[in-house]
Amino acid sequence: MNDLDSKKLKTLYLEFFKEKNHKVIPSAPLVPQYDNTVLFTTAGMHPLIPYLMGQEHPAGRRLVNVQKCLRTDDIFEIGDDSHLTFFEMLGNWSLGDYFKNESIRWSFEFLTDKGWLAIDLDRLYATVFAGDEDAPRDEVSAKIWRDVGMPVERIFYLPKKDNWWGPVGDTGPCGPDTEIFYDTEKEACGPDCRPGCACGKYFEIWNNVFMEYNRTPDGKYEPLKQKNVDTGMGVERTVACLSGMKSVYETDTFKPLMTKILEITGTQLSVEVEDTGKERSRRIIADHVKAATFIMAERVSASNVGRGYILRRLLRRAVRHAKILGIEKEFLSELAKVVIETYKTDYPILEQNSQFIMSEAISEETRFRNTLNRGLGKFGRLSAEKGKIDGKDAFLLFQSFGFPIEITKELADEKGIQVDVKGFDEEFMKHQQLSRQGAEKMFEKKSR
Ligand code: GLY
16 A cells, blocks of 8 residues: 555554444553553553453453554564564454454455455465364364455464464463464565565564463463454554565654654765664664653653663663764754654653653763763773673673663674673672662661
8 A cells, every 4th residue: 555654554443443343442551550560561452451351341342442562572673674662553352242253354354445455365365273282273264264265375274383372471361363464575585485484575464363261370271251352463564564665664653763863863864775784773773762752651760670671771772872873962852852743642641741751861861871981991891801791790881881781782792792691680680689688678777
């Protein structure tokens, strides 16, 4: 589709499911409201877990929304064409209402119908769960796909590692899914290239999860009280793919950020286009500042624990990559302003908390810039003397110079030397334990 941008995709999606009697619910906050076991909302289904388990939802049994999500597991992949820390996810849910038949038929209609996305059927593929000891082979979904017109040779049966979703954490609602792939028409990587292959020829556009199981603490899958549907479609990735863009950073919600970064560095894109190292740094900055701005909008401050530590890591890594691009002046707040401007209509919380966002960004950047050059010097000496960074040294870089482990690891990778990340984690835990004991002692003294 030529004129597809994120606003259009979101509007079409919500309209389509409203027509199918779904209620639009607002995005839940990034900071989970009821679940202390995870730091951030990672998927649209996450805030709905109690309702997937059987609790009644006040808006009914058919829901649809655009959910802001944050995932940090892939932090070292950021900078490639498709991974993002913060992204918006489109989702529709059946809470014990419709199941596989309606779900697959509606997905097919939304993707292929001329009034909606009008994707050519020749470019679509489907995968279904191959079955194992926990759940049967999903012949039901495969038949529905055949019935709607998907050629049988474009339906693949894949194992749990590909076609199963959830739970979030170790326990909770989960189930087999069917995934819909779009052929990007890139060259196949080999004779076995097919949907699910990591080469990128086939792009996963949508997953429909049939959440009918609860994973229990002993690893068993027991049937849930109700059969649910949970679908997920990433906005930025889908817009990029369907518009034939090379990466998510070319989409409308990244464009103003990428332009601002070029403006700050005084760079003409045409001159820099071949410099993939610098392009990667620009992408990392854009991704991290966007994610950090959304975190700060929920009034999280940078710190060395929990959410605050994730925020600190994102902001500091952005500053380190800014240094690679030669940005020596304070810039984070300027970029945060661009994020606020881009998203303020859909997420008013950004503008409501803009003062807080600005002051947090400025103070964290100032703090880190005070130690960054000395830390880089120390890293240079340690790597020259030892040819590696052990756990204690990585912790020293963290404690004395504020280098989160990603920065040390990235610097070491650039030099081709090893970092003992496990050793760092042990030192970090030891230190946190000591601080806790110290705080408890202080508290005991005070309460005496
Ligand atoms: N529907 C699950 C996910 O995409 O995250």
